[in-house]
Amino acid sequence: MKTYIPNKFIVDRDPERCIQCQVCVNQCSFDANYYDAEDDEVKSREENCVGCHRCVVFCPTQALTIRKNPLDYRENFNWRPEVIEDILKQAESGAMILTGMGNDKGYRVYWDHLVLNASQVTNPSIDPLREPMELTTYLGSKPDKVELDSNNLKLKTKLAPQVKLDIPVIFAAMSYGAVSINVHESLARAATEAGTLWNTGEGGLHSKLYKYGANTIVQVASGRFGVHQNYLDAGSIVEIKIGQGAKPGIGGHLPGEKVSSEVSLTRMIPQGTDALSPAPQHDIYSIEDLAQLVYSLKEATNYEKPISVKIAAVHNSAAIASGMVRAGADIIVLDGFRGGTGATPKIIRDNVGIPIELALASVDSRLRAEGIRNRASIVVSGGIRNSGDVAKAIALGADAVYIGTAALVALGCTLCQQCHTGKCAWGICTNNLTLTKRINPDIGSRRLANLLRGWSLELKDILGGMGLNALESLRGNRLSLRGIGLTDTELKILGVKMAGD
Amino acid sequence: MSGNNTFSLKVEELSHRALNAKLREAVANGIQRIELREVYGQRYIGTDLNKPVQIEIYGTPGNDMGAFMNGPSIVVHGNVQDGSGNTMDDGVIVVHGHAGDITGLAARGGKIFIKEDVGYRVGIHMKEYGEKKPLLVIGGTAQDFLGEYMAGGTLVLLGLNLKENEGHKARFIGTGMHGGVIYLRGNVEDFQLGKEVGVVEPDDNDYTVLQSAVGEFASYFDYDAEELLKGKFLKLFPLSSRPYGRLYTH
Structure with a gap:
């Protein structure tokens, strides 16, 4: 044809x-x-x-x-060139359109309608070059109250497991299979150098990366690829993946041509077969079932690691998040609809899910209202572009953020959205051995660690400007934010005042 | 409380956390045989032990028995609930009774033998790599979605409690199957099978597999393996290792 x-x-x-x-x-x-x-x-x-x-x-x-x-067709606001092209593709194939990366449509980016505060006259700003600044963040469940032993002033309360981050920016889940081993190694080494974490995604952990386990989040998703005792023991956090912002409610199909011999060994499936992750986890059909898997993983790791649960940001996220916390999740991860992916049906990517800014604000408000915000850390992802977005996310109530797309851009990605083809010319989202060589882990980890260093310096400047010397003072501090160009409803959901107010 | 190398315990009202802590401690102390009596729904028994210990259970263990299990052999004198052998890696589970839903979910190794019936969604997404192949043998019948999304391993459904001319009732058997094999004794209609499944009569190689699997099943539950193998078997296999290759365009 x-x-x-x-x-x-x-x-x-x-x-x-x-x-x-x-x-x-x-x-x-x-x-x-x-x-x-x-x-x-x-x-x-x-x-x-x-x-x-x-x-x-x-x-x-x-x-x-x-x-x-x-493509200068006759001007038409509704029937844009992209719309025409999609129809042609489907008329010629009879198939679903697959694409990569996150939602690229012109939905409002709320980060761009939020501004941060700074100190003037009434309280002094702090110069991070001459005074210490604290970005340290601990992920994990916090107790309702702490008790001290009055004799020796030691902590009597037994704390749940905590994982320390030097910078509240974590590399998001991207599976080995979707991205190459060189990308995984770059992320693992940069996370180790920067004192933060990276996430295996759902494709298991290559044996040569076990040594970075202390800085690794190991993921358990519906396909359970590469999940076994050593894998669970290797990471410092175990994350249950329920959903992903780029494809809420949808499973994953890693095409057979990406299942190379090394990928098949790590996932423990035969080479060349499709790696199919079912849409739901078939042992989780309810909050009670989620609690069962959370505790199953706590038992499997002897209650020594925080268990994280990741969902896509959807309409009822606040109520779902409340259930997740009550199910025993130590960390809850919200992934907004701008979150990237190696492959997703385009119609899902562009039409399902909600912006992370709104999901974060409503989840944080709900957990506070229910008095359970301390029981779980909140990590958000899905379109975090720079340290300004990070600071705004923290002020809206996040404990830390995940970056996926931004990390790939640091490695060369230009968002051409061909991740699903396995032909990535930048050598990132491919397992073609000629192409994967284009990412050298020595250079890749340098670029990623540099990015985190730059953001860390900027975060300290932002904090200092506000007269704060610890990130903890910004966390959930929505008075440090103001909105611009937002409706009353948007301001109410975000829990921030209008600029000038 | 314990013999030479045996640790025995009346579980009664212990929480799963307390029980499993005791089991971890016992195994760390070199115990090789564990006997649990009066088990009332405690979950996750056998998880995180990581040694080839023998565990005898009297009573009804709770959900996710043997989840992520790596090594132990569990014999249950009674029924088990949902999720036994969830993402199991290695070891053996033998149940002298019924098993609930999602038994053997995403198992990647080890063996599971259930004497009677199983619930819904059993054996979903079992997988295999090289020599590492999970085996699940069910003496009775199963409910819907048996072997859905199966990516590897061997599943045997014997239907021993079906009456003469009574078929299996499960629907959507092997939906999305893209690896592994299901051997089914007794009758099923085409509409009960997933679209991604092919059906043939087992050949000699299949019977070698069946003899070993059914032989082991028979040895646990005092059946005559020869008699069981005389029944009519069907072999269900994936039509493609890439069943959804034609869903997408770019």
């Missing part, structure tokens, strides 16, 4: 600059650049270009420019 789908990008190759070196040919994993031996000339197949800009960055003479194909 002839495709009616026009190319999305135009590859401009400046003949004055191009030296026919073929770097662009070798770098493009989508075959958008090729060498025509007959004409002795590098040319383009623009219909294959996904706009990832790998060739642009690596062209030694800056000869390449990738532009959007304007």
